[in-house]
Amino acid sequence: MSIGAVVRRVRAHGGQYLLLAMLTLVVTLLISGVPRIVNRYTEQGLREQLTGLPAVQRDLTYATGPLVAADDGTSLVDAHRDELDTLQVGMPPDVRKLVERRWFTAETEPGRVTGPDLAAKNLLVDLGLRAAPGIEEAGTLVEGRWPDEGAAAGQPVQVALAAEVARALNLRVGSRLWLALSATPRGTPPPAPITVVGVFQPEDRTDGIWEGLPSLLRVVEPPGDAQPFVIVGVTGSAALDRLANTGSPIRFGWRYRVGAAGIDVRELDQLIDSIQQMSREAQGRTFVQGLDIPLREFAAEVAAARTVLAVIAAGVLASLAGLVVLAAGLIVRRRRAEFTLLRARGGAVTTGARRSLAESLLVVPVAAALGWALGNLVPGVPGDTAVLAVVATVLVTLALPVATVAAPTGVAARRDLIRLRPSARRVTVEVGLLLLAGLAVVLLRRRGLTPGEVDPLLVSVPVLLAVAAGVLAMRLYPWPLRLVSRLAAGTRGSVTFLGTARAGRSVVTGPLVVVVLAIATAAFCAVVTAGVEASRDRVATRAVPADALIRGERLAPDTGAELARLPGVRAVAPVLHESGQGIATDAVGTDARIGPASVLLVDGPALARTAREAGVDVTVPGVLLAPGGGTGPLPAVVSPVVAAELADAGLDGSAFIAVQGQRYEFRVAGQAASFPLLRADTNRFVVLPWQALPRRDYAAVPTGFLVAGDRLDAGALRRVGDEGQARFQSGGTIVGRERPRGVEVLTWAGTRRQLGEGSANGVLVFGFVAGVAAGTVLALLAIAFTVLAGARARGQVLSRLRTLGLSRRQWRGLLLVELAPLVGVSVLTGALVGALLPLLLTPALGLSAFTSGAPVPVAFEPGLVAGVLALGVVALGFAVAVEALNNRRLRLGEVLRLGEES
Template identity: 65%
Template sequence: MSVGAAARRVRAYGGQFLLLAALTLVVTLLISGVPRLVNRLAEQGLRAQLNSEPAARRDISYTTGVVTVPANKPATLSARERFDALAAGMPSQVRSAVNERWYNVDAEATRVVGPDLAARNMLVDLGLRAVPDIKEASTLVEGAWPSETYVPDRPIEVVLDVDVAAKLNLRTGSQLRIGRVDVTKELVDDSPLVVVGLFRPVDRTGGIWDGLPSMLRITDPAGDGEPFIATGAVASSTLDKRAAAGWSVRYNWRYRLDVDSIDARKLDQLIDGLQESQRNKPADLSLAQGVDIPLRAFAAQVNAARTLLAVIAAGVLATLAGLIVLAATLATRRRRSEFVLIRARGGGATAGARRSLAESLLVVPVAAALGWWLGTLFPGAPDPSTPYAVAATVLVTLALPLATLAVPTGGAARRDLVRMRPSTRRLTVELFVLGLAVLAAVLLRRRGLTLGEVDPLLVSVPVLLAIAAAVLALRAYPWPLLLVSRLAARTRGSVAFLGTARAGRSAVAAPLVVVVLAIGTAAFCAVVAAGVDASRDRAAEQIVPADAVIRGERFAPDTVDELGRLSGVRAVTRLLYGSDEQLAADELGTSPRLGETAVLLVDGPGLATVARESGLDLPLPDALRTARPEPGPLPAIVAPEVAADLAKAGLDRSAFISVQGQRYEFRVAGSEESFPLLSANTSRFVILPWQALPARNTTPVATSLLVAGDRLDAEALRRAGDQGQLRYQQEGAVTGQERPIGVVVDTRADVRRDLGDGGANGVLAFGFVAGAAGGSVLGLLAIAFTVLAGARARGQVLSRLRTLGLSRRQWRGLLLVELAPLVGVSVLTGALVGAVLPLLLNPVLGLSAFTSGMPVRVAFEPGLVAAVLALGVVALGFAVAVEALNNRRLRLGEVLRLGEES
């Protein structure tokens, strides 16, 4: 069979092959391009998340305690040798991500005295640090760098940051003495020290300055009579000699991971490498690193997003596969007479298939290669998806020959008549599909899955359920149409009767399955997206059950009134949170050995008021809301785990818990899985009603404040909170010495925005948008195939009816009545599948990673009904337009003249 003849047939049937080529191009484009785009979005999310963290969070820091260095080996040389050895000993996946590294040797901070310090009556401890590469990272403002040549009896030469020196009243040439302080506050073992220069960092945010204590800042005194602490840089030779003389030193080696060197596809390997570094660290070193925390959180999100994308991709690719089958079937149906003629002229059973294969080979591989190349233009790192593209190309190439083999070789037949009683073979296949779908769904729920991996069972369940639902719809929808047709037969006019009768006999099994797959994928994305969005709202309400929360150490009692006077504030209530409190069996503190428990004191009526003023429907237990001061134990809401422990120990009616040094008796009045203001991973807690606490000499002090109001000024709330902490410290019975840490103000709006932004939310949003849009577009295309599948038979009927006097208006009405049941059933069945799939798959998708641990609940959404109705109207209008366009192209009069099989 010549290539030229095959090329002429491809040209003759160009429209059919163009459609097949377009579908092939889309398939390989998705296989090639979507993984790249997903990887790109994951990389962007990872960069954004890590860059939002302090840069020092990415440090892997090895430190020693205060050690004495042997006199036979310089301290800085030992540090340098171990610096390289620690880097070489890191797991390869960690070592490859390190792009910056520093080390330093510190002499312990000791007292310095001198005329310039005495002029301002300043008490200062100065640490000496040998920092390699400090000259490249800073600019000398005045003076000189410390000499690397050690000269006995020469004063210790030190350089200081220019701002630090100004605050300490030091300058180039300042003469000091450094030494230890004995019990009488006298300086002993002192040595002369001189400031030989002042420097300014080239980049104050550079990692070389992140060592603790910082060389660029002064540590304020811990209390009255305590010194300021500063750090200056000295030459390595100077520190070596001081260490050899018996000064204690401390080593620090820091390795910083580069954000751009971390591959989002290999986060699990990097996290495992960090764990291995922790396990295999040298016994004499301490290892500190915090980068694994954001990496784990991001990896959980990426794995959940990839799992969801696998479900969406399964639906989209299955829909495309169905469209390819429909395209091949329509193409062979239009050429049925050609293949029958080949057999009648003595051709073999596979003659037509060989002809179709030659034609496919001219079209499909070229379209597949073009689609693959277009996919490579997408930004992002590729995935090993070439085998999938090759397999898809082979299957699409074989689709047309296989469809040709299925062409019946008998005479003409009425294909619009469907027997109400199907054959045994067909019933067996349909029952097998139904049973397989149920079995796969049960196995998936019982077995679970590993997030982030393409699980064959996971990707097959949505497809099987959609096919099963379509089979049930095919079996069910002709019966009500038959009843409607009988009722329409008793009315005047033929449009309703003919339309419902033909709709009930329409043979559209395969097209209907494809429509259900497409619409089900779109509905699944819409339902899950709505569930995640609602769960984020609940998570924000759980974290901040008000308009804003102020978290601090301890607030003066009048802070509530001060906040109430601020502009826009409508209500304020107090809270107290304590972690790792001990349960007791009696007031003496007898331990029942039940483990540590978090305790939360809430003012029930105040919390209810704040939640109501914030527009929240907070389900507050009656035991907390209505509790009053009464003799006996306090009613408490506890976690189920705590309730079980107390019941087992016989303490559920009377137990004690410590709150800021005071023990309060409580009884279990109820249990809750979670409670607002408690993190999702808090599994042990006791909640007490503040308003019902018995009178004591010492009253609890609030550690958090909830605020309800309009247009709240976060900075004003922060200032009021800081002032409240300061008043508590200065006006209490015991005045604190240390400055309180500044308060943290979180608004519910900010928390909700953070939950929806950053991390792998870009990947999740892409999956939802692509799945919903792609499913809707492919659903409309599948409806077009459904219409075209019966277009020839409808054209023949309409041509006859037009010759019998059917008007153009009646013709449009007949089309509408005939197509409406088919389109309506397919869209509604797809929407039902899309609504049921989240209920089945939600427990195994791990979407709580995007909702701060809040379980994602998939519930009925009224908006989905409106969307389905709108999609149904659009689909029906599209179907009628396709039918009208096809009839205009076929010219109904010619259809009637050419006969049944034209």
């Protein structure tokens, strides 16, 4: 068997081998390219999540307790500054390479400071001194100079203050202070003289050098009356050494900021373990970090996304495998006479297989190498898929020789005139396949899986179910067609009768099983996508059950009227939320020995109207719609935990709960596992109807407002909320000293958008979009194989019928009648399997990581049904187009003249 002869045979059947080569190229392209895309989206999501974190949460911080200097004359600050390099060198390598910035600080404990400028304003202040190398480059002097490291030992300690701190405390360059130092085992040092030598402003307030606690840039407000303000001043290392030599304790800190660039998503679990290892190996220092929690959350999302991708990839690769088998069968069917002649001339059973193997080796490895090379051009970190690509190449190479051995030899009978019955071997295989699919489902339900875990059983169940459903549908659908054919035999016209008769005798199980598998993959992606989107909508609605939520401390009651006058606002509802309120047995406040609960006051009718105007799905319990003016306990909706505790204590008919310092009597009128405006993890709450509250000397004051409207201006809402909060702060009998913190404005659209962006959502979206697109394209390609499988027999029948007077219009109608049942059954079966798969697989996919912990239900939407019907129409039109092109290429008259196997 010469290489020239092999090349000539491949050229003679170039169309079929080109199809096989293209399928091989797609397989290896997906195997090499998709992991790169997934890793790129994963890295992008991880960078976005880390960038969005507060900077301090990305810091790895070592700190010491208060230390005093030894009597050997060495510099305590210099000795600890050198550890900035030592600690970084001792980090695990995967953590060390991510450090992008680092800082060293040395500081004293805040001590009471006095001076004439502070006394002039009657200010009580505690001052801490901090030395931080590099701070001169990060700040700009407004007045004076930076502390001098070469100051004499007997001089006052030189300090620089932030402009905001100096202005707030009546300090300036030249201000003289006295700092009371903490007592030590050596005794109480005398007060240290302090001189303010400089006032500075930060170049960039977000620079990590300013993020130590207490802050250098602002005054820490006192927590209560008669408590001091706390400030921190910048000084030099030499000054701290002199204080340490007097016995004043010094604390040291080393802070390392982890950068988003350079993180390898393939080593994410190892990175988390390394950070935990650093915590265990702190060597007597305090180690503080907040990076492992967001990394673990991201890892959970990635695990869930990869599980979904594994299920989708299994369906796509199985569909491609089916197409490869169909392509190999098409090649063998077109060359059946050649292989029959080889056997007739004395060739062995394996002669044809060896010939096919030689031709396959000439085509498949080259196509596989080209697909692998194209996949490696995709930007992203490569995956460990080389072995899978080699295995796929070997299997595709062997597909053609195996099909050659399995193909029957000899002259084929008139398959269009007989009803073929499946052999006992085929029936056994199909029954075994059905039993295997059922067993896999039972095992999956009984054994269960860890959410987010890729498991061979989880990956194989969808493929087995789709193939089993396809085989079952192909065996069952001819029965109603034969009944229709009998009924059509008694009617006028031959199109319906001939079309249904041929469709009932059609033997195209293989191609249509591939169609079912591909459509099931696409439908699965669409249904799961709809479920995730619906769950995110519910999470957003629970957080913001309107178009916008204004949330603050306490807002003046007339704020609602001010909001209603804003452009576009259609409805406003007040809300009051307080957490950790105790439940009492009477109005006096006798403790009911029941744990604290969150209390939420809502105006039921206003809430229902606002939700309705906003178009969000919120159902207000009827007990919260009761009108005011009634007597007795307020009807309340409580969580099941609180309801059970009240029932055990005999207080479900009457109990008291504090709201803004006043107690209201309530009774359990309803239960709910969750309620809008409350966190999903809140399992202890009491919801009261605001409109039914009894009159009190001090009415309840809203802590927020729900707003419904069109094109709401968040800035205007915030302005009105701030003004309402300020009016309440200054409008009472006792006027607050401090300006209240600004209100927070949340919108439903912004909350919903935040749920669908960032983290590993890009990986999930890519998987769903790729699954739908690949499933649809592969299904159309499989339908083309379905048409081509019976194209020659249909061509012969149409040639005979055309000579008997069948018109072109009747011919098209005959094609539609024959192909419509095949295409319709395969598309509908695949869609049904894909829609039912999430019922089985969703609990094991861990998709709640993408919905803030909310469960992901199976959501059937009318749009999915419309999409399936549209796909069926497109598939049928595609099938007719392929048939027409094939008939034009074959020239039906020549098919009839040349005979059966031409």
